[in-house]
Amino acid sequence: MTHKAVEQLVRAAGSGAAELDAVTAAMRPEQVASILIDEVLFRAGIPDNDWPVVIEVRIMTKGLTIPYFIRAAKGVPVDLIPQPSPDKRVAMRIDYDVAELARELFGSRDNLESAARATTPLPRATKAGPGSSTSPEQLAYLGAAAQAVHAVLEGCTSKAPDLAKLAVRHRSAKNGLVHRFGPRYERHLRPLRRESLRVLEIGFGGYDSAFDGGSLRMWKHYFPRSWIFGLDISDQSHLDEQRITTLRADQSDTDALVRIAGQYGPFDVVIDDGSHINEHVRSSFAALLPYVRTGGYYVIEDLWTSYRPSYGGSEDPADCGGTSLGLLKTLTDGLHHEELPVAGIGGYAAANVTGLHVYHNIAFIEKGRNTEGGVPRCPTV
Ligand SMILES: C[S@@+](CC[C@H](N)C(=O)[O-])C[C@H]1O[C@@H](n2cnc3c(N)ncnc32)[C@H](O)[C@@H]1O
Known part of the structure; x- marks a missing residue:
């Protein structure tokens, strides 16, 4: 085929x-x-x-x-x-x-x-x-x-299935055991469901066989007209099937991410459910955001690792300079880059992120041109 x-x-x-x-x-x-x-x-x-x-x-x-x-x-x-x-x-x-x-x-x-x-x-x-x-x-x-x-x-229909049920059926970790991400994804991704999308998920193999490729099959089922790409550090090519393509890379290798995104992107949705090491989360975001389409989403799961030193996080919320939650805090400032007194703050992300939706353990970052024009400065404001 x-x-x-x-x-x-x-x-x-x-x-x-x-x-x-x-x-x-x-x-x-x-x-x-x-x-x-x-x-x-x-x-x-x-x-x-x-x-x-x-x-x-x-x-x-x-x-x-x-x-x-x-x-x-x-x-x-x-x-x-x-x-x-x-x-x-x-x-x-x-x-x-x-x-x-x-x-x-x-x-x-x-x-x-x-x-x-x-x-x-x-x-x-x-x-x-x-x-x-x-x-x-x-x-x-x-x-x-x-x-x-x-x-x-x-099986003969593409009617909207319930994402939480699909997660259980296809054995994804996104809903059921620890996480309740189904309703969060529904809220943001349902309006895109009938489009012909390119979805990239970093990390899909699971550390044991229970979740092998389950999330890729869940996305394939949920998005009936879309192409699902899965990137993982281990070779999982046996999971390739109609509308699912697996790719092997270490997400800390940003050159590899850029190469893959150039070949298979741009993507409408990127989901980072990989190593959850804070440095990797931050560098993957910086590498891949340019390859997310306007109107698309970059999703980061498992924000709890921000507080875990074993993942490069910190138990002190104020010590967030290198964590994934720190990234989200910086992006919040970046949203207001036109009001910031120092020009150029926030770089590419500031000018290309239009919204942030942060929930318990998951964040949705909306891609778009963030250049509305700042509130003008005047002596009294
Ligand atoms: C939590 S599991 C993914 C679960 C799956 N997305 C789901 O919803 O069922 C994390 C995956 O990330 C992969 N991974 C770990 N470190 C990675 C890295 N540095 N680069 C790419 N993938 C990595 C692991 O092999 C594992 O398959």
């Missing part, structure tokens, strides 16, 4: 019908269908049906019908299987026109409901069934099919 093909399809799905038709016509039908089904499997809910069933998703394109068979069993992510044998019939069939499914997955409108979708319950093979459509076994089977189809249809 080439990134270019995915990018073309996502962009076209957010444009008019003619653009989408032109892009799908130029690609092989199997390639388009495979990009779409990959996304459906990724976004699908975790099934709740006790009785495992197979759901068929058929994607109709250019006179072709491309079938996919999805196994849904309680508590396990859905997955593709080969076409089942006739004695293991599919329980339900979902039909989609290729353009409708592309628009539902990658379109720029919220709450798009497709008229093209058809769901068909298929009778269970009499050989394996109890022989009566009203037997308890048959009813249980139909109930399982309904639950499974619900899980698959959850």
